[in-house]
Amino acid sequence: MSQTHFDNLRDAITSLNAAAAADTATQAIAEGVEPVDLITNGIRAGLDIMGEKFTNGDCFLPELMLAGRAADSAVAIIEPAMLASGNADEKLGKVVMATVKDDLHDIGKNIVALMLRSAGFEVIDLGCDKSKEEIFAAAEENNADIVGLSTLMTTCMAFIPEFVELLKSKGVRDNYKVLVGGAPLNPQFAEESGCDGYAADASKCVEMAKQLMGIAA
Ligand code: B12
Structure with missing residues (x-):
């Protein structure tokens, strides 16, 4: 089940769709997917694909910027869940x-x-x-x-x-x-x-x- 969310988040980022990235992150968090796994397998996976496309000349700076914004919109959803699930009150x-x-x-x-x-x-x-x-x-x-x-x-x-x-x-x-x-x-x-x-x-x-x-x- 988590894999579907990872794939959807990755695809939302590679299709430069910030709203879809936020929706997917919201749904995944509601279903209990680990925030850190969403970051690694969804956000980073999507941005890595964009990096490869950029290297190969298959996309340009404006696309990288929009992919970055889509990633930011997912991070904004993941942030409160991550802080709530951790030990933010410790003083390490x-x-x-x-x-x-x-x-x-x-x-x-x-x-x-x-x-x-x-x-x-x-x-x-x-x-x-x-x-x-x-x-x-x-x-x-x-x-x-x-x-x-x-x-x-x-x-x-x-x-x-x-x-x-x-x-x-x-x-x-x-x-x-x-x-x-x-x-x-x-x-x-x-x-x-x-x-x-x-x-x-x-x-x-x-x-x-x-x-x-x-x-x-
Ligand atoms: C999104 C992006 C952009 C966005 C950035 C938006 C933003 N707000 O950050 C924009 C469009 C602005 C951009 C601009 C440029 N980019 Co750019 N970008 C990327 C891209 C696609 C994704 C980066 C990313 O966010 N990854 C996702 C995050 C989660 O991963 P991460 O950053 O690696 O972080 C993780 C780990 O590395 C680690 N980590 C990171 N920092 C730290 C710090 C500590 C202390 C620790 C412990 C761990 C740690 O933990 C993180 C979480 O897991 C990469 C390609 C790629 N595969 O990385 C290219 C890439 C980095 N960009 C590149 C280039 C060339 C540029 C530009 C020069 C393009 C241009 N012609 O203008 C400009 C540079 C602007 C500048 N002066 O910085 C190249 C760099 C190549 C090189 N040899 O250095 C890359 C690799 C693309 C490529 N394949 O060519 N980019």
């Missing part, structure tokens, strides 16, 4: 999150922020296209435990080791755990960049954030 730690400078992709970052909130982390979401200095200032100001960085663009990956270097140059590297994610990244890149953790998707990010805080998953 403070995370400052941002998508890096020159990168406007925020759907995945927003989902990660939501998952972390639902698990009981306090998340200060700075948004997208944020400079190293802005993220550093927010981490200091909020006395964050974790800095979460997201990027979807290969051209922005260099930001990550540069941010770690900035922390070192300020003499505060050990004050923060740096957790990174986004499609072009991988565990090896994260390690070589001097990060503390990497997670490939929304469900693994909670596990990793807990691990970084020394909390048993």
